[in-house]
Amino acid sequence: MKKIAGISGENAVQSAQFLYHELTLSKIYTHARLQCQAHNWTLTWRNSRMLEVQDIGLQPDAYLKVAKGQKASEAFIEFTYAITTRDEIRKKIRLYTGYFKAVGFIPVLWFTTSRDKAKAIRKLIDESEHGNYFLVGMVDDISKFLTEKVWWWNESEDRIEFIKPSET
Numbered sequence: 001m002k003k004i005a006g007i008s009g010e011n012a013v014q015s016a017q018f019l020y021h022e023l024t025l026s027k028i029y030t031h032a033r034l035q036c037q038a039h040n041w042t043l044t045w046r047n048s049r050m051l052e053v054q055d056i057g058l059q060p061d062a063y064l065k066v067a068k069g070q071k072a073s074e075a076f077i078e079f080t081y082a083i084t085t086r087d088e089i090r091k092k093i094r095l096y097t098g099y100f101k102a103v104g105f106i107p108v109l110w111f112t113t114s115r116d117k118a119k120a121i122r123k124l125i126d127e128s129e130h131g132n133y134f135l136v137g138m139v140d141d142i143s144k145f146l147t148e149k150v151w152w153w154n155e156s157e158d159r160i161e162f163i164k165p166s167e168t
Helices: 012-039 048-054 086-102 115-126 139-144
Strands: 042-047 062-068 071-080 108-112 134-138 151-153
Touching: 012 042, 012 062, 012 071, 012 139, 042 048, 048 062, 071 086, 086 115, 108 115, 108 139, 115 134, 134 139
Parallel strands: 071 108, 108 134
Antiparallel strands: 042 062, 062 071, 134 151
16 A cells, blocks of 8 residues: 555655644544533544455545434544645546445534535535535534534535534
8 A cells, every 4th residue: 555544655745644634534533422421422433544454435534423322323434634735626526426326325423623624525515416424623623523514515605504402
């Protein structure tokens, strides 16, 4: 494998980016676990290594499923720290679109580190035929990302929540 999380690790800057990427994903997992515990929900989490083994045709950073009884919400997790090229983001979006067509729709919770990066990602998502299945948010909001209005959806500037606590 030449790249992990889109970063080759060939130099110190890339290694630092990779480390920040992995630590941020660990924080996302930790906050998901804490939020599920607070609501008495069950969390299923698969990191990128677990998903690679499943060979699902794309490489998300993680997958989560939040459940209470028979009700469940699931999503893929993406975290973009450094936007390399628009073409790489478009390719990732196309892979999700292919997955949606072949397997079914699972929302993508796409974290990033700045409003400018969020706008750039949203603009590329809006080009997709399945843009409605992508939510873009800030990594600064990870402590409440499951239940609070922290996600931009489609072209709206109003934010929405991923899960309403009464629904799960």
